[in-house]
Amino acid sequence: MPDFLETEQEKTVRAYLNHFARTEIRPRSLEADRMQDIQPDFYQAVQRSGISMEMMPRNPGSRSKEGEQREHTTLRLSVLASEELSWGDASFLLSLPGPGLGGPPVSFIGTPEQRERFFAIFKDTEHPHFGAYALTEPEAGSDVAGIKTRCEAVNGGYRINGTKTFITNGSRADWVVVFASIDPSLGRAGHRTFVVERGTQGFSVGRRHHKLGLRANDTAELVFSDCFVPEENLLGGRAHYEQSKEGFKVAMATFDSTRPLVAAMAVGIARAAAERARELIEERYMLGRALPRYRALREALDDMDRRVRAARLLTWKSAFLADVRQPQSRAASMAKAYAGKEAVLICREALELTADSGEVPDPFLEKWFRDIRVFDIFEGTAQIQRLVVARRLFEEIGAKVGL
Ligand SMILES: Cc1cc2nc3c(=O)[nH]c(=O)nc-3n(C[C@H](O)[C@H](O)[C@H](O)COP(=O)(O)OP(=O)(O)OC[C@H]3O[C@@H](n4cnc5c(N)ncnc54)[C@H](O)[C@@H]3O)c2cc1C
Incomplete structure (x- = not known):
């Protein structure tokens, strides 16, 4: 069974990234959204913090011998990192220097010379490379x-x-x-x-x-x-x-290894929205705890929290399977489909529960409502994830009944 207890290292990394997200990402988030760009001082902060794409799987699922040990511990850590940084702002996570989605194909089928050549550039931590x-x-x-x-x-x-x-x-x-x-x-x-x-x-x-x-x-x-x-x-x-x-296989294998990360990003944004909605409602009903309306809102908030946790569990399971080198295409697609869909709904509900007379209650909730939409689209739309899940299920059933 998957061991979902966090190791000491994972706890430390999570706490550190949460601090980074809180102090270096959130304060820049709204302005960056408005400017449609991230200012260079963020990259200086990244450099000072030592945060790098190394926390993200540069070569998840790679068959390379030298990568094996690192990958074994990396996808799970990457999923934790992905949630924390996206809780700050997913645009900033996607804009972190590193090979990004380009990393897995180079690792999967690149020759040793190609891996050396194309990854060498990321050793330069003075300047951001992508x-x-x-x-x-x-x-x-x-x-x-x-x-x-x-x-x-x-x-x-x-x-x-x-x-x-x-x-x-x-x-x-x-x-x-x-x-x-x-x-x-x-x-x-x-x-x-x-x-x-x-x-x-x-x-x-x-x-x-x-x-x-x-x-x-x-x-x-x-x-x-x-x-x-x-x-x-x-x-x-x-x-x-x-x-x-x-x-073609390379294109698809990239998605198997990165879908848990995208699911984790959706979890991070949904968690941020659910937390913010709770804060606003607790503040607003400080003196109205006995009101039926407050109790109904609390129920809705608890339901959002449960769905965030369920999405996280699916995400962790798919990362766990990848780390122990078990087939995880179905688990990755399930996590991505569920997290993407629920996160879109949670961000919408967070906005609706807190909006007064149709006014935007909070600029972050409005932004996350926009940001989350794409999580149902990129790295394979929700419909495509369901097709993958169905295909894998039929394969399993076929194998069991000897088809
Ligand atoms: C912010 C952002 C970043 C992106 N980054 C990258 C990137 O770095 N690299 C990259 O290569 N791409 C990237 N993409 C593209 C993304 O992967 C595609 O948008 C996505 O795969 C969907 O393709 P499409 O937009 O052409 O929609 P379509 O494929 O045209 O789909 C339209 C609709 O039809 C549905 N549909 C399509 N086929 C089927 C089917 N067989 N069965 C049922 N329903 C179906 C879809 O689910 C969807 O609802 C990015 C997209 C966005 C928005």
């Missing part, structure tokens, strides 16, 4: 197999053409993991995965998206126009893709 992950296209979001970005083998490498959209940290990434198809008629088997570095000719940043929530975090369109990428940047090398669907 990686990114570019799969989504204007015409292909959930339908990952339908990507239209083309890669054509040419002398010494590949030529990439296409557009990627909604790429987290896209406009400031030092490198981007890009998924392209060698031949769309091959479907998933035609997918190839590249690392494209900033400054590569033919690679440019299009518009920065103006979003409803998570506004302080950079999300951009990336354009590849006859962009030549050398052979060394094909993740895993050519042999890796021969007679396999490795490119």
Whole structure:
């Protein structure tokens, strides 16, 4: 059975990150949302604090020998970290320097040289560096197999053409993991995965998206126009893709390892909203504890608290399974689907319970109401998570009855 007791190290990290979120993130949160950007002084605070993406799984699920020990202890810690920092502001967490979603594919199939080369940049703690992950296209979001970005083998490498959209940290990434198809008629088997570095000719940043929530975090369109990428940047090398669907598998495996983190972020925001609603209601009914209305509100608040805890349990379970190297695709999708959906509802209820005559009761509640919306969308929408869960269930049933 999963051991959900926190170790001393986890307790220390959680307390430290909560302090950081409270003192360095929350005070900057509303202004960053308004400016749709995070000011450089935050990165100085990050540098002073020693917080890094190392707390996030740079290589979760990696098959690399050198990574094994670290990963074993990391995903669970990362989930704790993800909740605490998102409790402060999820945009800030997403904007922490590091490889981000680009990390897992490089770890999964990158050669030792590629891992060394692309991760080396993050050793420079003086300046923030970012990686990114570019799969989504204007015409292909959930339908990952339908990507239209083309890669054509040419002398010494590949030529990439296409557009990627909604790429987290896209406009400031030092490198981007890009998924392209060698031949769309091959479907998933035609997918190839590249690392494209900033400054590569033919690679440019299009518009920065103006979003409803998570506004302080950079999300951009990336354009590849006859962009030549050398052979060394094909993740895993050519042999890796021969007679396999490795490119597609990499895209999916990334999600299995990062969905628990996204679920934890949703838990962090929902917890923040539930706590804030409770504070406001306790304040407002200081002298009205006996009122039936107060009791009804308390019941609603307790219900929100229970759902936050349930979402956290599912999230921890999926992290636990990953840490002990058990299949966790179903658990990760369940956690993501449940946490995403409940968090959206909880943020809405927090706003509704505290609003007086339709006025916004608190700028944070209004912001979290906007921020949380995307947790039902990115890293696979709620419907897609349910499809994954259903598929895994049928596989299990099929295996049991010998289908
Ligand atoms: C803030 C933000 C950051 C993002 N960051 C990244 C990033 O870093 N890298 C990246 O590659 N992408 C990123 N994305 C893109 C994100 O992953 C996609 O938006 C998401 O996968 C959904 O794709 P879509 O928007 O094209 O919606 P669609 O796939 O067009 O879906 C539209 C609706 O149809 C439903 N639907 C689609 N297919 C099915 C089906 N088969 N069965 C049932 N229902 C279905 C969906 O659930 C959804 O409700 C980001 C998006 C946002 C908003």
